[in-house]
Amino acid sequence: MNKIIRTKIYTVIAFLIFFGTVEMNAQQVIEGIHYFTGQPVQVKINNGMIEDVTTLDKPVSDNPVYIAPGFFDNQVNGFAGVSFAFGESDLTPEGIEKATSELWKKGVTTYLPTLTTNSIDVLTRNFELLSKAVDDKKLRGSIPGFHLEGPYINPEDGFRGAHPKQFVKPPDWSEFLKLYEASGKNILQLTLAPEMEGAMDLISKCSQEGIVIALGHHNADMKTVTAAIDRGAKIATHLGNGAANMINWHRNPFWPQLADDRLNISIICDSFHLLPEEIQVFYKVKGVEKTIITSDVTHYAALEPGEYKTSTGETIELTEDGMLRYPAQNVLYGSASPITKGVGYIMKVTGCTLADAVQMASTNPARLYNLNDRGTLEPGKRADIVLFTLEDSQVNIQKTWVKGEKVYEQ
Numbered sequence: 067m068n069k070i071i072r073t074k075i076y077t078v079i080a081f082l083i084f085f086g087t088v089e090m091n092a093q094q095v096i097e098g099i100h101y102f103t104g105q106p107v108q109v110k111i112n113n114g115m116i117e118d119v120t121t122l123d124k125p126v127s128d129n130p131v132y133i134a135p136g137f138f139d140n141q142v143n144g145f146a147g148v149s150f151a152f153g154e155s156d157l158t159p160e161g162i163e164k165a166t167s168e169l170w171k172k173g174v175t176t177y178l179p180t181l182t183t184n185s186i187d188v189l190t191r192n193f194e195l196l197s198k199a200v201d202d203k204k205l206r207g208s209i210p211g212f213h214l215e216g217p218y219i220n221p222e223d224g225f226r227g228a229h230p231k232q233f234v235k236p237p238d239w240s241e242f243l244k245l246y247e248a249s250g251k252n253i254l255q256l257t258l259a260p261e262m263e264g265a266m267d268l269i270s271k272c273s274q275e276g277i278v279i280a281l282g283h284h285n286a287d288m289k290t291v292t293a294a295i296d297r298g299a300k301i302a303t304h305l306g307n308g309a310a311n312m313i314n315w316h317r318n319p320f321w322p323q324l325a326d327d328r329l330n331i332s333i334i335c336d337s338f339h340l341l342p343e344e345i346q347v348f349y350k351v352k353g354v355e356k357t358i359i360t361s362d363v364t365h366y367a368a369l370e371p372g373e374y375k376t377s378t379g380e381t382i383e384l385t386e387d388g389m390l391r392y393p394a395q396n397v398l399y400g401s402a403s404p405i406t407k408g409v410g411y412i413m414k415v416t417g418c419t420l421a422d423a424v425q426m427a428s429t430n431p432a433r434l435y436n437l438n439d440r441g442t443l444e445p446g447k448r449a450d451i452v453l454f455t456l457e458d459s460q461v462n463i464q465k466t467w468v469k470g471e472k473v474y475e476q
């Protein structure tokens with residue numbers, strides 16, 4: 067063999083080894099107990115997607131490590147000191163990255179940064195900043211869009227919750243459109259009070275645009291709730307919260323929202339926002355298909371217990387056991403627990419299976435926003451995957467993959 071031919075052969079071999087290695091790196095195999103079937107499985111991922119899920123002939127250990135699609139939280143006001151909602155926060159691209167990577171550690175692979183009632187200037191600025199996160203390669207598609215909760219809510223104490231009164235206003239389509247443009251048309255959900263003047267028009271227009279309308283922080287009667295659903299409203303935001311402490315026994319917003327089978331609900335399962343019997347009843351009425359676990363988690367989540375001042379001047383208290391309160395009105399001020407806690411907690415109080423809990427924390431939200439590339443553990447879906455153990459109804463995340471890349475290992 068002459069020297070030139072030999073060099074050529076070596077080059078070809080080097081080429082094959084190089085690309086073979088790249089191929090092997092892109093392809094990974096993860097094993098775990100399938101969250102839905104309870105069977106040991108091998109999940110093959112390739113180029114960020116799930117390629118294959120194969121059942122293995124293996125015994126299940128006493129302390130199984132479960133494999134499931136990553137969790138999807140549709141209400142994240144902030145996390146780990148980073149607020150999406152406030153004006154004076156240090157909301158920066160780095161802050162968004164920090165909040166996202168801290169959520170990955172909790173198994174949350176998709177979330178909707180949630181902007182609550184504030185001045186239109188602050189909302190516009192924050193949406194403009196956040197709009198760049200949707201395509202930010204470092205975030206790997208974890209932020210598909212946003213949730214706007216307010217400012218078109220009921221201004222009455224109690225129903226308004228901790229939303230600052232001075233910024234609550236009547237629904238206004240042209241104003242909303244400006245916010246929608248600022249978000250890069252990435253507002254996926256708008257929570258509003260349907261009884262406010264102009265709300266029905268806004269519900270119709272948003273629904274035509276494909277924006278999910280959610281009913282929340284409202285005191286609507288049966289007729290109004292039905293009319294809102296007729297016009298396309300799809301979900302009740304954190305049902306059982308965002309209401310006054312004293313309500314009419316017969317005529318209140320809960321019965322009509324529970325009674326209409328078309329309406330989905332989101333519920334905060336952090337053990338503070340709802341009593342076990344409330345979760346039990348809501349779950350019995352709506353079932354696994356219509357229930358979504360949400361967190362309403364705020365940027366106080368990772369901070370020390372104590373009193374804090376919000377940028378709009380309210381005093382907020384984070385208690386030792388993780389409850390976040392707005393003492394002036396004796397209402398809760400969002401949550402300090404990520405959705406991960408809710409997955410275990412709803413199993414504990416309702417007796418539902420892990421398959422049901424994951425459906426309510428991954429599959430259902432993905433379906434609600436038509437994000438068909440995620441939410442289940444099936445070939446062709448994004449490889450957004452969590453491995454976790456389950457002890458005393460507590461989900462302990464061990465590893466997280468986002469679009470095929472391992473982003474967290476305990």
Ligand SMILES: [Zn+2]
Pocket residue numbers: 215227282283304308
């Ligand atoms: Zn709320």
